Amino acid sequence: MNKNRIAVTASDVARSAQVSRSAVSRAFTPGASISRERRHHILQVANQLGYRPNALARSLVNSKKGRHSGLVAVVMGEFDNPFQPYFFAQLTQALQAEGRVPMLIMPDQNGQLDDALDRLIAYQVDAAIIAAGSLSPEATEAFLALHIPTVLLGREARQTPVPAILTDNRAVGRLAADYLIQQGCQAPAYIAGRKDGQASQERQQGFLAALHTAGITPAVVLQNTDYSHDAGFASAQTLLQYHPGVDGVFCACDALAMGALAAFRLASIAVPDSVRLIGCDNVPQAESAGVQLTTIAQPVEALVATALQALNQSIRGEVVELSQRLAPAFVLRET
Amino acid sequence: MNKNRIAVTASDVARSAQVSRSAVSRAFTPGASISRERRHHILQVANQLGYRPNALARSLVNSKKGRHSGLVAVVMGEFDNPFQPYFFAQLTQALQAEGRVPMLIMPDQNGQLDDALDRLIAYQVDAAIIAAGSLSPEATEAFLALHIPTVLLGREARQTPVPAILTDNRAVGRLAADYLIQQGCQAPAYIAGRKDGQASQERQQGFLAALHTAGITPAVVLQNTDYSHDAGFASAQTLLQYHPGVDGVFCACDALAMGALAAFRLASIAVPDSVRLIGCDNVPQAESAGVQLTTIAQPVEALVATALQALNQSIRGEVVELSQRLAPAFVLRET
DNA sequence: TTGAAAGCGATACCAG
DNA sequence: CTGGTATCGCTTTCAA
Numbered sequence: 257m258n259k260n261r262i263a264v265t266a267s268d269v270a271r272s273a274q275v276s277r278s279a280v281s282r283a284f285t286p287g288a289s290i291s292r293e294r295r296h297h298i299l300q301v302a303n304q305l306g307y308r309p310n311a312l313a314r315s316l317v318n319s320k321k322g323r324h325s326g327l328v329a330v331v332m333g334e335f336d337n338p339f340q341p342y343f344f345a346q347l348t349q350a351l352q353a354e355g356r357v358p359m360l361i362m363p364d365q366n367g368q369l370d371d372a373l374d375r376l377i378a379y380q381v382d383a384a385i386i387a388a389g390s391l392s393p394e395a396t397e398a399f400l401a402l403h404i405p406t407v408l409l410g411r412e413a414r415q416t417p418v419p420a421i422l423t424d425n426r427a428v429g430r431l432a433a434d435y436l437i438q439q440g441c442q443a444p445a446y447i448a449g450r451k452d453g454q455a456s457q458e459r460q461q462g463f464l465a466a467l468h469t470a471g472i473t474p475a476v477v478l479q480n481t482d483y484s485h486d487a488g489f490a491s492a493q494t495l496l497q498y499h500p501g502v503d504g505v506f507c508a509c510d511a512l513a514m515g516a517l518a519a520f521r522l523a524s525i526a527v528p529d530s531v532r533l534i535g536c537d538n539v540p541q542a543e544s545a546g547v548q549l550t551t552i553a554q555p556v557e558a559l560v561a562t563a564l565q566a567l568n569q570s571i572r573g574e575v576v577e578l579s580q581r582l583a584p585a586f587v588l589r590e591t
Numbered sequence: 592m593n594k595n596r597i598a599v600t601a602s603d604v605a606r607s608a609q610v611s612r613s614a615v616s617r618a619f620t621p622g623a624s625i626s627r628e629r630r631h632h633i634l635q636v637a638n639q640l641g642y643r644p645n646a647l648a649r650s651l652v653n654s655k656k657g658r659h660s661g662l663v664a665v666v667m668g669e670f671d672n673p674f675q676p677y678f679f680a681q682l683t684q685a686l687q688a689e690g691r692v693p694m695l696i697m698p699d700q701n702g703q704l705d706d707a708l709d710r711l712i713a714y715q716v717d718a719a720i721i722a723a724g725s726l727s728p729e730a731t732e733a734f735l736a737l738h739i740p741t742v743l744l745g746r747e748a749r750q751t752p753v754p755a756i757l758t759d760n761r762a763v764g765r766l767a768a769d770y771l772i773q774q775g776c777q778a779p780a781y782i783a784g785r786k787d788g789q790a791s792q793e794r795q796q797g798f799l800a801a802l803h804t805a806g807i808t809p810a811v812v813l814q815n816t817d818y819s820h821d822a823g824f825a826s827a828q829t830l831l832q833y834h835p836g837v838d839g840v841f842c843a844c845d846a847l848a849m850g851a852l853a854a855f856r857l858a859s860i861a862v863p864d865s866v867r868l869i870g871c872d873n874v875p876q877a878e879s880a881g882v883q884l885t886t887i888a889q890p891v892e893a894l895v896a897t898a899l900q901a902l903n904q905s906i907r908g909e910v911v912e913l914s915q916r917l918a919p920a921f922v923l924r925e926t
Numbered sequence: 927t928t929g930a931a932a933g934c935g936a937t938a939c940c941a942g
Numbered sequence: 943c944t945g946g947t948a949t950c951g952c953t954t955t956c957a958a
Binding site: 263308309310311312313315316319325326330334335336338340341342344345348349352355357358359360361362371372374375377378379380484485486489490515518519521522540541544545546547 | 598641643644645646647648650651654660661665669670671673675676677679680683684687690692693694695696697706707709710712713714715819820821824825850853854856857875876879880881882
């Protein structure tokens, strides 16, 4: 059964409405010179025939003249940390609300883009949003060499100057420290993420600096190789075994914190009574019954809105501020 | 700073390589009549110039002649259940590996597609994969009316006959029942998802049928309004309060099961010693330290592979089997 | 095997 | 305001 997928074209509409192709085009172009009645009539006929302007053909015309395809590449690497799908969904919906079409590109396990780059060029995307922490620096630079308007989300470029939107991670660390200090912690620990993770590093810096200012010496900093629940679990067990004096724990992300929480519960350590715990991100799961994790929220809505704003500026060829750091927010949860 | 985004065209390459545009096109068309050396030369020049055929223009030409754009619409509604992003990532990578470009479409909160439908037509997608359980029946039918080759993933259409790939959910229920029976449970309970959720219903049917065959009367079936961690938590608390005799619990998905697990732990009920617990999906988190959830795995790889196969058949205009049910697998975890 | 030329569907310029 | 026409980048007959 070969479905009759012959698309309705402007010519079909023109013929049916007894007007020229130009008229049809104008009817679909806001603010074009065409009489009200004519436009109304054409739109009506078009609607009956089920006509939609072919976006491919449209952007073909506009290509050299600097108009746009409506396609935006979203480069996103992983969906295993709960923050990522949450963020991704917000971003996608925002793009969609702007009438843009997100094309998803996932780097492979080595953080390479391979032929995905080719596809970006091939499809003439208007712009790209790179939200993949796992994208290798080389791949990132290769990408930026395409000179497609690009915005980095949650990371910065090492060499090329590109607009980047991030949470103010040092402020995250400071807020976490403030909480633990205010709760009277004397021996706080930091459960870090990847050693080369920019976010984890910055949060650590802010955290340690604030502790230092308050005259508190951190008990220990535990590095991990990822931002997972399992790593948090293992780190908490390490704390219990080797650093039993720890009375406050800040984790580089909520997944780590929820893993740590599981380990504490398993060991019958009361949170927050025996040990204070604070995460970062404010993923939806942090609010779950039986979790109720105190955390530092990333300003997701603001991040998305700012990213789109930067993207639009960049597409229009305007100058965009290079690094924008948005303020996080403390979220207290106690049950 | 207006970046010089003038794309390199086939004419540019032709000029530079001293050949005709046709030759350039042929060089990039597998199996076209062109000499080896000529193609080699052209490809080399093209590479130097950074030329990539414009996919938009290409599919414009091919549009009427039945060729393809390479674009595939992926309709996905929610990312809040951990199974969804996990599945989505697999699907996206598989599409990418086939050289296809996934365009993401998210229905709004009411399960409507609105102008996303228009965009699908406008961009001439080759096909669509609907993996959104939340897509309203009306929107689904409206979508199918477009006669774009479509495959449903994890759900079926009510009216229109469309290929659907699903896990054999009744088998899921039977496997869960087998486990609880084999563990000696006498009063098993089912924690369901949404009342109108096809998967939840079918799992329940398989579960109850297998129990019945074994001569076991289920203690209770608890309905929920979603598939969330919170719902699982609340349901488990209900069990503890009103059905203390329950010695085995099957949950419609892992998120529910992990919520239930949290509730049991909070009440110091040992799992699996005091009560057996089994989920469904086998999300990555089910394997986490401190969780180790016994579950029925959805055959994700097979689902994705089968879906792509069906999609390709559908694009080629071949007849596709309507409902394909893939076998789930029991995953025992005990720590 | 090759190049010239005719479109694909839509837009924008140009006269009228 | 309107219709004709060139053009966008590419593929594909059609002759040579």
